Amino acid sequence: MAGHAEGRQCLAKRLASTFPGKGERKGGVINTISKLTKTCTLRLTVCKLYFILSDKVANGGASMWCELCQGNFFDEFQMEGVAAEHNEIYLELVPENLSRALKTAHSAKAVKIKLTNKHCPCLRVAVELPSLSSSSRIVTHDIPVGVIPRRIWNDFREPTMPDFDVSIYLPVLKIMKSVVERMKNLSNFIVIEANLSGEMNLKIETDLVSVTTHFKDLGNPPWASEDGCQSSAQGRNLESMAEARIDIKKLQQLLAGQQVNPTKALCNIVSKRIVHFILLHEDVSLQYFIPALA
Amino acid sequence: MFFQHYCWTAVSDPCHKEKELSLPCKLIVKAVLPVFRCANVLGRNVEKCSISTSPSDHHITFQLLCKHGVVKTYNLTFQECDPLQAVFAKHMCPNILKVHSRLLADVMIHFPTSQEEITLSVTPVKVCFKSYTEEDTDFSRTMVTEIHLSPEEFDYFQVGVDSEVTFCLKELRGLLAFSEATGVPVSIHFDRCGKPIAFSIEDVLLEASLILATLCEAQKEADSQERCCPQQWGSSETHPDKPSGDEPNSTDISKHPQRDGNAPTNPVAKQEVKSIPRVTGRDVTGRAGTATAEAAGEATEAPYQKFHSLFFGAVSYKEKDATGHTFQSLATASDTEEDLGPLQSSPVL
Numbered sequence: 001m002a003g004h005a006e007g008r009q010c011l012a013k014r015l016a017s018t019f020p021g022k023g024e025r026k027g028g029v030i031n032t033i034s035k036l037t038k039t040c041t042l043r044l045t046v047c048k049l050y051f052i053l054s055d056k057v058a059n060g061g062a063s064m065w066c067e068l069c070q071g072n073f074f075d076e077f078q079m080e081g082v083a084a085e086h087n088e089i090y091l092e093l094v095p096e097n098l099s100r101a102l103k104t105a106h107s108a109k110a111v112k113i114k115l116t117n118k119h120c121p122c123l124r125v126a127v128e129l130p131s132l133s134s135s136s137r138i139v140t141h142d143i144p145v146g147v148i149p150r151r152i153w154n155d156f157r158e159p160t161m162p163d164f165d166v167s168i169y170l171p172v173l174k175i176m177k178s179v180v181e182r183m184k185n186l187s188n189f190i191v192i193e194a195n196l197s198g199e200m201n202l203k204i205e206t207d208l209v210s211v212t213t214h215f216k217d218l219g220n221p222p223w224a225s226e227d228g229c230q231s232s233a234q235g236r237n238l239e240s241m242a243e244a245r246i247d248i249k250k251l252q253q254l255l256a257g258q259q260v261n262p263t264k265a266l267c268n269i270v271s272k273r274i275v276h277f278i279l280l281h282e283d284v285s286l287q288y289f290i291p292a293l294a
Numbered sequence: 295m296f297f298q299h300y301c302w303t304a305v306s307d308p309c310h311k312e313k314e315l316s317l318p319c320k321l322i323v324k325a326v327l328p329v330f331r332c333a334n335v336l337g338r339n340v341e342k343c344s345i346s347t348s349p350s351d352h353h354i355t356f357q358l359l360c361k362h363g364v365v366k367t368y369n370l371t372f373q374e375c376d377p378l379q380a381v382f383a384k385h386m387c388p389n390i391l392k393v394h395s396r397l398l399a400d401v402m403i404h405f406p407t408s409q410e411e412i413t414l415s416v417t418p419v420k421v422c423f424k425s426y427t428e429e430d431t432d433f434s435r436t437m438v439t440e441i442h443l444s445p446e447e448f449d450y451f452q453v454g455v456d457s458e459v460t461f462c463l464k465e466l467r468g469l470l471a472f473s474e475a476t477g478v479p480v481s482i483h484f485d486r487c488g489k490p491i492a493f494s495i496e497d498v499l500l501e502a503s504l505i506l507a508t509l510c511e512a513q514k515e516a517d518s519q520e521r522c523c524p525q526q527w528g529s530s531e532t533h534p535d536k537p538s539g540d541e542p543n544s545t546d547i548s549k550h551p552q553r554d555g556n557a558p559t560n561p562v563a564k565q566e567v568k569s570i571p572r573v574t575g576r577d578v579t580g581r582a583g584t585a586t587a588e589a590a591g592e593a594t595e596a597p598y599q600k601f602h603s604l605f606f607g608a609v610s611y612k613e614k615d616a617t618g619h620t621f622q623s624l625a626t627a628s629d630t631e632e633d634l635g636p637l638q639s640s641p642v643l
Contacts, residue, residue, distance in 0.1 A: 097437045100406060119433035133446030139404050142438040 026073045027102040029066065029284050032257035034095040036064055036288065041148060041156050044079055044089040047071070051095070052156045061291040062250050065158055072283035089115070090148035090156065093123065101125040101141035109136060121147050159289060162276055164268035165242035167223060168194040170277075171215045173265060176202075177255035179213045184248050186211065189293060192251075192267070192275055193243035196220050196236060204248070221266050242271040244292035254288050296499050298342075319347075319372040321354065329356045329368045339364075347372075380505055384492055387483035388454025389416060393447070395473035395480050395495075401441050402470065405463060411509070414484075414491075415458040421445060426460045426509075449479060457486045460509040469493050469504045476500070484508070 033040060033051050043050040049070055055063035070077045081087035102125065105111045110128045115121065122142045129137040148156075170176060179202060183190055187204040194200040198218040204211050254277060268276040270292075277288040330336065336358070344357040352373070358366040401423055405412060411426035424440040427433070445451040473480050473495045484491035488510035494503040 100437070101439075104404065122433075131444065131447055133444045135444040135446070137444075137447075138442045140440045140442075141404075142433075144434045144436065146434070 030099045034099040035253050035257035042091045063289045065287040068284045092146035097143040121145050162270045165271045166194045167221050167268045169219045170265040173258050180252050184252050190248040191245045193241040195241045196238045242269040244275045246290045250290045318377045320375050321372045325370050384483045387485050389484050390452045391448050391482040392450035395470050412463045413460040416453050417456045418453045459487050461506040
């Protein structure tokens with residue numbers, strides 16, 4: 001980063017395997033994200049890491065916001081951002097590369113991640129693996145990243161919760177995934193509809209066939225509305241379905257990436273506009289927005 | 295030892311009295327695979343497998359004698375060929391490493407399956423495998439991986455000369471899968487860059503050798519002047535667009551102790567490439583299949599030598615394509631794409 005206008009950016013993170021769960025979980029998150037998108041933005045702050053995909057047309061309008069607390073994943077975390085007031089770093093990277101680099105992290109003695117600049121800025125992931133001999137095996141992966149200049153940081157702000165019509169808990173993801181995967185063979189689009197009585201339908205329709213899968217007793221999350229901000233959901237007929245027709249591939253990718261069952265999984269539907277998925281794990285939260293198509 | 299009964303009837307041929315009487319032939323691997331598919335099922339049902347040849351009409355017959363009187367017969371056509379002798383003296387290599395295939399597999403897992411070439415760098419105190427990068431590699435798009443090992447991890451470690459050799463990883467994966475299946479350790483013999491590198495496995499029942507060319511480092515300087523792009527030869531030839539059962543071509547399996555010293559034989563098509571072929575930059579075009587056919591034909595001296603290599607197997611494959619031979623096979627190769635035999639590159643690695 002010689003001559004880089006953004007100033008010093010050095011970063012050292014050590015992800016230790018004394019808590020083996022950590023490496024695995026981080027690998028899990030990265031795996032999920034690598035299935036959703038080819039490139040994404042990694043935002044580093046002092047306490048948190050964010051994986052962001054903004055809703056550009058190239059992504060088919062889908063966007064993602066994934067947040068994790070660095071303390072849950074790293075034993076040591078040092079970061080120096082652009083400047084004191086803006087102690088953050090934004091990097092563009094290919095999550096697949098990071099996923100691959102961390103593939104063996106679960107059996108590692110230690111994993112270190114550094115931001116360096118050799119031929120170009122890259123994340124150097126150094127994995128220390130046990131070996132039969134006295135000295136360990138060291139695997140280093142240099143993952144090229146792009147440093148995102150501060151002037152466009154605004155593009156990567158947290159998306160606001162949409163004013164949804166219905167909010168509902170998702171069915172068991174495994175079942176939902178297998179249903180969607182089979183439907184994917186028949187159609188490119190799927191309609192998600194749900195109501196405030198805990199009922200959800202997944203529908204596809206083609207010239208030859210239409211298939212609907214019904215789920216019930218899913219439960220609706222109790223969004224507290226002190227000032228009645230969730231007005232479109234208030235006073236809504238409990239049986240009335242809100243629906244959105246979305247690209248089935250996006251939904252399938254989201255479900256395929258979930259290896260571990262989330263603590264909470266729900267979606268908010270804005271009729272005919274957008275579906276907002278929220279998946280919460282112990283230490284990671286993932287939000288995924290899929291726009292509705294005509 | 296491998297066979298219960300092995301009978302060879304030499305066909306007398308007065309003109310070839312001096313030559314060893316053998317039947318060099320080649321078969322399409324894809325046609326043979328279905329015969330031995332589903333090893334579990336075979337183990338349960340098949341009592342005996344009989345392999346016979348009738349040289350006169352170029353047939354080789356596989357007969358599976360199964361339980362309950364069921365007999366499955368496969369008649370495959372073969373084509374006679376002139377095997378190419380690889381002139382490579384393993385025992386003259388200054389660097390020899392011996393290690394269990396598991397270690398190599400654990401190392402290779404860190405490289406993406408799309409990684410074509412890797413570089414092995416050794417000194418007496420360390421070993422390093424890294425992804426191969428050229429002068430003009432776009433580092434902003436390429437992920438580079440390096441693995442450092444200690445010599446203690448190897449069963450046998452001899453480094454006579456510090457060297458850094460670059461070879462085709464894809465080919466190696468095939469041999470590693472095979473080695474893991476047989477459980478036999480792998481020996482690596484090599485020298486300085488430019489000289490071939492040999493991976494071999496050897497036990498009582500079988501011997502297999504994979505000899506790969508390595509990139510000649512000196513060429514790197516000449517390249518910048520010449521402005522040619524020296525693509526790896528290894529990848530181009532043996533990985534055409536269509537997947538096929540014919541890879542790896544450079545691997546040779548001899549199912550009985552070798553009778554002719556340590557030079558592995560490899561059944562190869564017509565062309566006897568005895569000289570070391572020169573591959574010119576413009577010929578080697580990445581994955582274009584025609585590259586080798588031209589290169590092999592070009593026994594003439596190119597102004598610069600790119601690779602000191604022993605070219606066989608790969609050459610034959612392209613030759614076959616180029617001449618468009620069709621093999622009559624009575625055993626239809628059913629869909630074997632998903633059915634990975636040990637000789638195909640395994641997705642596990």
